[in-house]
Amino acid sequence: MKNLSDPLKRLLSFLIGDPQIFTLEHRIFNGINLLGLLIIGYNIPFNYLTGLTISAYIFALIFLFLSGVYYLSRYKQKLNASITISSILINVMFAVNYFFSSGIQGASLLSFTFSFFLIMLITPSAQHIGWLLFNLLLVAGLITTEFYFPQSVLDVYPQREDIYIDMGSTYLFTITGIFAGAIYMKRAYYEEKKKREEKTNVLEILNAEKSKLFSIISHDLRNPLASIQSYLQLLQDIPLEEKEKTQIESELLYVVNNTQEMLTNILLWSKTQLDGLVVNLTPVNVSDAIMPIIQLNRSAASKKGISLQHNIDTSMSALADVNMLQLIVRNLIGNATKFTPAGGNISVQSFPSGDDCVIVVSDSGSGITAAGKDDIFSLKVRSTFGTENEKGIGLGLFLCKEYTNAQQGRIWHEDNEPKGSSFYLSLPLAN
Known part of the structure; x- marks a missing residue:
């Protein structure tokens, strides 16, 4: 399994981007582009063979434009521009296709459902309400136009069986795409959550150790300072013999040297933390x-x-x-x-x-x-x-x-x- 998974990981990294270079959102967008290209690529010959010639041409145009968006995102790394272009492009193309694939009787509304799901995955959360209103108003406008102007919609299904085939296959790809997208999102979410939890735990441990370290340092610096203070107090209050002064000074020098070494270690460690x-x-x-x-x-x-x-x-x-x-x-x-x-x-x-x-x-x-x-x-x-x-x-x-x-x-x-x-x-x- 390990030998099999490594080539798959390398292939996935090549197709959607290296995790060390591309953000999670960027990789999700690239993955969704590939999924969209797969589904649209299937629909081109399918629509052509079932008599939906114009729809096949429309899907071919969508395929070309989406390929350009994928190139712009994956290889030029223009994520924001790619998201905006693809979101508008897909909706416009599906709207045009609505009139050439039997309107409400065809599979276009399922396509709008799937496109909306993809847009929710790839756009920032701050734009979700805007895209929801855009999708609702667009679909409502198409249905209203067909209701008042039914002649604007072409009935392109030669036989009754073609409707069921188109609806069934579109539903199958829609539900499969939603399933694959949801699984990928969920897995990516849990992987990112696990990484963040591990980093958080490491940071909490280091922070606790540093807090404890500084607590000990502040306590330990009091001892030599207290010794120096006591010595100066003795000099001020009690006359000392030269021998006693020499002995106390020698002890204080040892204490100060020991404290100086401790401070040197602290300063070096602090510099390492700041500068590396x-x-x-x-x-x-x-x-x-x-x-x-x-x-x-x-x-x-x-x-x-x-x-x-x-x-x-x-x-x-x-x-x-x-x-x-x-x-x-x-x-x-x-x-x-x-x-x-x-x-x-x-x-x-x-x-x-x-x-x-x-x-x-x-x-x-x-x-x-x-x-x-x-x-x-x-x-x-x-x-x-x-x-x-x-x-x-x-x-x-x-x-x-x-x-x-x-x-x-x-x-x-x-x-x-x-x-x-x-x-x-x-x-x-x-x-």
Whole structure:
């Protein structure tokens, strides 16, 4: 069934338009044009063979004009002009045909019924009342004209059986066309509804996650500000010894640095949301890119009594965006420092693996719980505290994942034995 449906989808896309280019209304109009061409194309030989020669010529003209409308809509993409031309054209042609196909005794009124159904499908809802009045007045005018001037209508059915054949076949095509149009409309409606519901659900989830994220951010920014406020209040109210001032200033500096890193992640994420990711992939010497990050984090690790070691291949280059690479490594080392207790170890290594460059940040910290492993790279924020109550909001690893994907790389996590975590970043080697 799948092999059969794919060629049919391609054929349908070719005939009525690619869904990526044509709107639903545009595709419906093109489909209805094709349906109309099919029905009118049948009526040309049918009317000719049943003795309705003039009707056959009229239907031939309608077929030519409708073909032009289909070309204008499908290939020139002039939807509004095509709708107006086809709606007026069909009604005018059917009105002329009314007088050459036995009037009210023929099948013309069924044709008007079908044409009105098609017009309702293809015209904007704001025009429906106008087209309804147009159809009613046109049909009423034709019937009134025939009533007072019966000689204006030609009786073209040679035999009584021809009336039944014409009426029966016209009814069959009318009801079939209405059925096909209704099924297509209903299916298209439910497909569009499903797509919109899926988009709505995704937007609601993202909006909820962002609201939660900003709620946590507003709460977490109070802590460092409160610490600074308390320190300034102490300076104002209580004389402090130089040693006490130095200790408090060192603690405040650590708090401010931690908060600054959090704000940097927030600003980068916000910029990504507004402008999208802009990636500049170039050959980057891994050692030159990440050694400054290691040196900057060494003081924070040393303050906590953590040993930060590295083993970086100085000759290895990766195809990467240097700013994104540095942000990823900075977040990974920052997280390792945050969740590793005093006396612990952190190591940063790099090595080639096949066609990839692999960077590993390992620690002997508290590790990640089983419940948290599934969400560590997502925007499902989990407010966490480090070993010295450092506050994190979970945005850093989410950015790491986003920036890794943007650089055509991979990032993953593994548990260490007996405790701790290792985060692996894999990027293509630069040839």
